[in-house]
Amino acid sequence: MFSLRRLPMFARISAVAVSATALSLIPGVSSAGAGPNGSLDQILPPGFPCIHTNVYPPIATWGWTRLDGAEPAFAVGQGASGNGYLHLFRPGSSQYASLFHPGLSTPLDQLAKQRNALGFMYKGTATTFQIRIRGASRVDSVLSGFTTLVWQPQHNGNRGANGFVTANDLARGKWWSTQKINGQTDRTTLLNLTQIAENNPRAWVSEYGVRNGTLDNENSYADNIVYGCSKWDFEPDAGS
Template identity: 35%
Template sequence: MTIRATRSGAVTVCAASLLFGLPGSAAASTGSWSGSAGSSSGSAGSSSGSAGSSAGSGPCGPAVATPFNPGGWRSYEIAAPRYVDGPDSAPGTGSGALKFETNPVAPKIQYFQPTATPLRQTPNLAYTMYVDHGLEPAFQLRLTGANRTDDDPTGFTTLVWQPHRNGTATTRQWTTATALENGLWWSTRPIAGTPGGQSQPVSLATITAANPNARITAYGINLGTSATPEKSYISTVTFGCTTWTFAPGSTGSGSAGSSSGSAGSSSAG
């Protein structure tokens, strides 16, 4: 693991090869982290992904989603985040962010980008977050075609990557989690390759081997796992060669797609 300040002029601190007590194999690597104390410009970057960087639909390269042109980003069944200028405690930090804030009326917030990517071709995954309070937002992959052990014919499930199961996220500081595809995941439904469930996450390679026909239908961010109010911000999401940013006040350049379920726009607050 590497933790470093990503903003120009900030002090750099590195802690090499910390594995948080997790298995040291490449298949169980937790990925790398970089934090920035008050900058939302710490892009997760784009690079060639494992098994094909252009896997899935959407643009290749930088892409901008806005409330007026979300570029296909949407929420499934529950509330969506809001486009804002930046977190309350670090105003004016960049081009914008998505604000995920739960409450009794909206106990879960999510935002997904559709794709059509075989699980075996999962590209590089990353996102940049700012955790104000509560648990960290999770990166999720929605699947069909998985081998459900309860014989559900749809094979639907959601794979979940959580920061606290792959290291420790820093609160009230911009942090980038990269190489998620090399980290530990758990499934929201009973599927082959995940006998331990949420309490015993496994590598994506293990899940893929047990579910060779699974396909990723969407990727995105979810927040909301308890009755306690939570609030976080997301400034970038990377899937393969595409890195999305989120701008509240422009028309954007997101890929063509449905604007259904688009999030609203507001100033941070």
């Protein structure tokens, strides 16, 4: 008999298994293999689907959704991958535009230690890549251990102002934490993901995605997001 404390984990594992089974029936989806950035290691939990596909609303959103703020646009244009990209615009309000995908509970240390397991193309210095984690050691002892880790161009070469650039290995970049966690008690402390995982060994990824990091009317764009052995190419329509 399962205890109440065990049921959520059991349910979560079942959901992942069902999702992986469903995705395995779709052409182009496999259950293992090399990462799209060339890595041969598999870092994600058993059954995690490898996928390299287009994301285009409303037909194929693949679980991508805004968690807060404004809806991004899927813009037509060259310079990234395919015929378009994600436009994290701010439609004249005080809202950020963002788009996130479930992280399927990947332990942060597993994500951190593999080369090229986290990447994207971006344009605009306000574009941020974000990982929402649970299980971190919050210094204020919040039991969920929630925080958001933020990668932004300003702290990582300050590229992207004039066109799309590719960042293939974000895990080795510099990240700050929105909440005070072990090793990062203010937003000026920048660490790579391995260091953050060492400071917070129970941390796991609940969501990952991109967000416009400013409200100052700066456009930001993203495409070809890589997470483990998945690559997501944002396209404006199904014919792209």
